[in-house]
Amino acid sequence: MSLFKDLDWKPMALVPVLALAALPAIGSPSTWLTLTVAGLAMGMIVFIIASGLTLVFGLMDVLNFGHGVFIALGAFVATTVLASMGSYTTADSLWLNLLALLPAMLVAMAVAGALGLVFERLIIRPVYGMHLKQILITMGGMIIGEELIKVIWGPEQIPLPLPEALRGAVLMGDAAVEKYRLLAVLVGAAVFAAMVWTLNRTKVGLLIRAGVQDREMVESLGYRIRRLFVGVFVAGSALAGLGGVMWGLYQQSVIPQMGAQVNVLIFIVIIIGGLGSTLGALIGALLVGLMANYTGFLVPKVALFSNIALMVAILLWRPQGVYPVTNR
Amino acid sequence: MLHRILSNDLPRSRWLAALLIILFLGLAFAPFLFPGVKALNVAAKVLVFVALVASFDLLLGYTGIVSFAHTMFFGIGAYGVAIALNAVEEPSWGAIALGVICALLVSLVLSLMIGLFSLRVRAIFFAMITLAVASAFLTLASQLSDFTGGEDGLSFSVPELLSPGFTLTEEPLVTPLGEVDLNGKLITYYLIFVSVCAIFLTILRIVNSPFGRVLQAIRENDFRAEALGYRTVVYRTLSNVLSAAFATLAGCLLALWLRYNGPDTSLSFEIMLDILLIVVIGGMGTLYGALIGSVLFVLAQSYLQDLLRLAGEATAGIPLLPALLTPDRWLLWMGVLFVLSVYYFPTGIVGKLRERSVLARLKGMK
Amino acid sequence: MSNLLTLNGVHTHIGAYHILHGVDLTVPTGQLTMLLGRNGAGKTTTLRTIMGLWHASQGTVVLDGEDITQKPTPDIAHSGVAYVPESMGIFSDLSVRENMLLAARGARTLDDIDTTRLEWIFGLFPAMKKFWTHPAGKLSGGQKQMLAVSRAIVEPRKLLLIDEPSKGLAPAIIQNMIEAFRQLKAAQTTILLVEQNFNFARQLGDTVAVMDDGRVVHSGSMAELAADEALQSRLLGLSLGAHQ
Numbered sequence: 001m002s003l004f005k006d007l008d009w010k011p012m013a014l015v016p017v018l019a020l021a022a023l024p025a026i027g028s029p030s031t032w033l034t035l036t037v038a039g040l041a042m043g044m045i046v047f048i049i050a051s052g053l054t055l056v057f058g059l060m061d062v063l064n065f066g067h068g069v070f071i072a073l074g075a076f077v078a079t080t081v082l083a084s085m086g087s088y089t090t091a092d093s094l095w096l097n098l099l100a101l102l103p104a105m106l107v108a109m110a111v112a113g114a115l116g117l118v119f120e121r122l123i124i125r126p127v128y129g130m131h132l133k134q135i136l137i138t139m140g141g142m143i144i145g146e147e148l149i150k151v152i153w154g155p156e157q158i159p160l161p162l163p164e165a166l167r168g169a170v171l172m173g174d175a176a177v178e179k180y181r182l183l184a185v186l187v188g189a190a191v192f193a194a195m196v197w198t199l200n201r202t203k204v205g206l207l208i209r210a211g212v213q214d215r216e217m218v219e220s221l222g223y224r225i226r227r228l229f230v231g232v233f234v235a236g237s238a239l240a241g242l243g244g245v246m247w248g249l250y251q252q253s254v255i256p257q258m259g260a261q262v263n264v265l266i267f268i269v270i271i272i273g274g275l276g277s278t279l280g281a282l283i284g285a286l287l288v289g290l291m292a293n294y295t296g297f298l299v300p301k302v303a304l305f306s307n308i309a310l311m312v313a314i315l316l317w318r319p320q321g322v323y324p325v326t327n328r
Numbered sequence: 329m330l331h332r333i334l335s336n337d338l339p340r341s342r343w344l345a346a347l348l349i350i351l352f353l354g355l356a357f358a359p360f361l362f363p364g365v366k367a368l369n370v371a372a373k374v375l376v377f378v379a380l381v382a383s384f385d386l387l388l389g390y391t392g393i394v395s396f397a398h399t400m401f402f403g404i405g406a407y408g409v410a411i412a413l414n415a416v417e418e419p420s421w422g423a424i425a426l427g428v429i430c431a432l433l434v435s436l437v438l439s440l441m442i443g444l445f446s447l448r449v450r451a452i453f454f455a456m457i458t459l460a461v462a463s464a465f466l467t468l469a470s471q472l473s474d475f476t477g478g479e480d481g482l483s484f485s486v487p488e489l490l491s492p493g494f495t496l497t498e499e500p501l502v503t504p505l506g507e508v509d510l511n512g513k514l515i516t517y518y519l520i521f522v523s524v525c526a527i528f529l530t531i532l533r534i535v536n537s538p539f540g541r542v543l544q545a546i547r548e549n550d551f552r553a554e555a556l557g558y559r560t561v562v563y564r565t566l567s568n569v570l571s572a573a574f575a576t577l578a579g580c581l582l583a584l585w586l587r588y589n590g591p592d593t594s595l596s597f598e599i600m601l602d603i604l605l606i607v608v609i610g611g612m613g614t615l616y617g618a619l620i621g622s623v624l625f626v627l628a629q630s631y632l633q634d635l636l637r638l639a640g641e642a643t644a645g646i647p648l649l650p651a652l653l654t655p656d657r658w659l660l661w662m663g664v665l666f667v668l669s670v671y672y673f674p675t676g677i678v679g680k681l682r683e684r685s686v687l688a689r690l691k692g693m694k
Numbered sequence: 695m696s697n698l699l700t701l702n703g704v705h706t707h708i709g710a711y712h713i714l715h716g717v718d719l720t721v722p723t724g725q726l727t728m729l730l731g732r733n734g735a736g737k738t739t740t741l742r743t744i745m746g747l748w749h750a751s752q753g754t755v756v757l758d759g760e761d762i763t764q765k766p767t768p769d770i771a772h773s774g775v776a777y778v779p780e781s782m783g784i785f786s787d788l789s790v791r792e793n794m795l796l797a798a799r800g801a802r803t804l805d806d807i808d809t810t811r812l813e814w815i816f817g818l819f820p821a822m823k824k825f826w827t828h829p830a831g832k833l834s835g836g837q838k839q840m841l842a843v844s845r846a847i848v849e850p851r852k853l854l855l856i857d858e859p860s861k862g863l864a865p866a867i868i869q870n871m872i873e874a875f876r877q878l879k880a881a882q883t884t885i886l887l888v889e890q891n892f893n894f895a896r897q898l899g900d901t902v903a904v905m906d907d908g909r910v911v912h913s914g915s916m917a918e919l920a921a922d923e924a925l926q927s928r929l930l931g932l933s934l935g936a937h938q
Contacts, residue, residue, distance in 0.1 A: 057452075063455075123667070126671060131452060133670055133674075135452075135455055136670050140663050140666040143660075143662075143666070144663040144664060144667065147657055148660065150657065203796075203802055209787060210785045213785050213787060213788075216767075217779070220747070267460060271457070301468075304463065305464050307460075308457075
């Protein structure tokens with residue numbers, strides 16, 4: 001992503017193309033606007049979660065089938081934090097609400113990141129390079145995590161209501177655009193911007209981008225890439241935690257199985273995007289978000305299938321995803 | 329003769345052979361050794377799992393492919409029989425046959441598509457894609473309620489010969505171990521038993537054939553296999569298809585036993601995890617591991633929960649422990665066992681027993 | 695004359711394959727040692743073993759008095775070794791500038807890189823300056839090779855391990871390379887170079903080691919080998935003059 005004029009713009013065009021294609025199918029522009037914002041919001045949240053996973057895979061060839069556990073953990077932690085800040089959330093002031101949300105997000109990220117550290121040490125480190133075992137073990141890790149969440153918070157669904165000032169919608173002409181979703185788009189964009197800045201303007205980012213392409217060469221240049229990996233893994237887990245908070249608020253409830261549920265979506269996203277590519281993950285996420293919302297409105301029964309069909313279509317076009325990372 | 333039946337794939341360990349014989353006899357005479365409804369249910373469940381896990385081992389253990397779509401084929405088989413028997417007025421063998429054949433056809437088509445698709449994508453992609461497809465299928469089954477009975481599933485009756493009402497004798501058979509009802513359930517049990525034996529021995533034959541050896545070569549080093557002239561895509565796809573077919577048959581058997589099928593009975597993710605657990609603990613790439621693992625697992629699942637309940641009650645005073653030791657958290661302990669098995673028993677029980685036998689033989693030779 | 699690098703009885707296994715069967719190699723300080731041999735003789739494996747990318751199953755690798763046999767690759771790089779692999783190892787998605795920045799371990803930002811040194815590199819390889827902000831993947835094969843070498847010399851290093859730098863390059867570019875290495879030699883850098891282009895080898899090499907079947911079968915001065923056509927023919931199957 002160093003030079004814009006060299007950038008392969010076709011995949012980026014897919015997002016507006018999909019949005020525009022849906023307009024005639026939906027008919028009313030105001031409904032279309034509502035759905036599009038909803039889709040972008042959902043896409044942004046999924047991107048926040050998926051970005052960590054794709055970097056981890058691109059950098060160290062580790063596939064974490066248990067990424068969902070960080071999502072669920074973040075969401076559940078948020079319920080506890082927000083519950084304890086009752087007065088802030090019930091107040092009808094945007095600033096107070098944000099003052100409650102911010103600690104919830106930060107604590108969720110911290111806890112998820114800490115779990116990520118433990119997860120990497122105990123579960124992932126022993127199986128570097130062994131894909132089969134990684135798949136099995138990270139799945140096992142997720143089951144254990146999910147069960148532990150049930151132990152701590154109980155197995156039932158817990159509501160995660162939106163703070164007062166973030167409820168309801170803003171009217172844009174005829175269209176009702178939900179306030180929370182606008183916030184989600186903003187947060188997602190902020191995360192993306194932060195990632196792009198880190199990846200392109202810092203030496204650490206440079207190392208990550210280089211490492212994704214050719215791990216061995218980075219080591220030969222004298223960098224201990226293992227440490228970098230742990231850092232990226234923890235960051236990825238923290239991001240998943242943040243995504244969990246946002247997802248929980250989007251659904252207004254959390255259940256222990258939410259990790260496993262979102263897992264499938266994330267995999268679809270990073271497959272579409274290309275393992276290791278941040279921009280790819282963003283495009284994949286936005287496409288998936290839009291698709292889910294459009295089909296949810298038009299043909300609800302095939303919502304999940306539509307995403308799979310999307311994935312298959314993209315793989316037929318580019319078998320390694322839209323932005324495959326150049327081979328090692 | 330035994331060699332021929334077992335396709336020359338012998339246990340190769342005295343302990344393993346003994347264990348297998350005991351389990352085989354136990355299952356063969358289960359209705360008489362362990363009279364009672366619950367025990368028979370457990371035994372039938374074991375049998376179905378043996379077939380299901382053996383078919384999965386063909387794919388994972390012998391071909392080295394991780395696929396999360398296995399429960400989908402299991403479900404297709406179960407739904408095939410369920411829908412067929414639900415649709416007809418009078419449950420008949422014809423309906424069963426129709427259900428089985430339709431299910432097999434659907435599985436054939438789906439597994440072919442999935443197998444051919446693996447051409448274009450890497451192994452990791454494949455695993456993720458099968459996960460996505462299986463999830464989608466599960467949602468579909470719950471949503472097409474007119475067809476599949478939705479969340480509630482379908483209840484149906486089976487042909488008279490197999491139904492509990494049908495009795496061979498007026499009075500139950502009285503044995504030193506208890507009373508045994510000689511009814512349709514018993515007949516169904518033996519139908520399943522014979523079918524599972526046939527399925528198991530067929531898979532055993534397949535993995536010990538030249539075809540099976542190529543699969544193993546592909547598992548070890550697909551580059552090399554391709555270089556040697558084997559079209560790996562063809563073999564992988566075939567393995568996929570065969571594995572799916574046997575899983576489908578297992579599903580049909582399950583439906584016949586339960587006389588019911590729903591999304592949770594055959595399509596749930598939990599079942600996929602169970603399969604993974606069994607194949608890892610029993611021993612990947614051994615097939616016998618499916619038998620031992622299934623018995624261990626189903627027994628544990630049925631009776632461990634009681635054990636957990638007792639343990640939970642015993643530790644009532646201590647904080648946090650009761651929450652960890654309730655029967656509801658049974659999956660937590662299975663998860664821990666699973667992770668430990670992948671680390672410390674990569675070859676599973678069968679592998680460990682065979683290792684010991686090899687070591688013992690080496691020692692004996694000195 | 696001391697030896698900067700010494701390999702003693704090094705065996706390397708890659709999986710089940712036994713590639714190096716007891717390599718004994720010495721690389722004198724401040725000189726350019728050529729590592730020659732047929733394809734598959736084990737030259738690349740030797741370089742990779744020195745760099746720690748593959749670990750020797752037997753034997754020792756000693757750099758400047760320090761045993762680096764089992765050291766991890768980043769640490770070996772820190773000991774002052776730069777490696778230019780046969781595949782060049784450039785990061786195609788990164789710009790030339792970013793590639794260089796990465797290679798300059800001591801630099802946090804571009805300003806930290808020694809400008810005199812950079813100018814020297816630009817003098818040797820003008821294309822680097824021309825394509826400074828372009829993605830490295832867009833460079834031609836020869837330019838990529840130049841970038842790979844530039845990276846290795848952006849900071850002073852004790853030892854350069856270079857694997858077939860002239861492969862697939864046009865003769866004019868090869869001359870640039872030769873000039874660059876001459877200047878490096880003048881700067882007292884020790885170089886171990888694997889090559890198949892014998893003109894290249896003859897112009898630059900001070901000492902030479904010939905490998906075959908995972909062993910060093912001949913070592914001595916380059917001048918000696920260049921003068922002895924019969925020896926060349928025996929060791930390499932053809933004479934230095936014949937192969938271009």
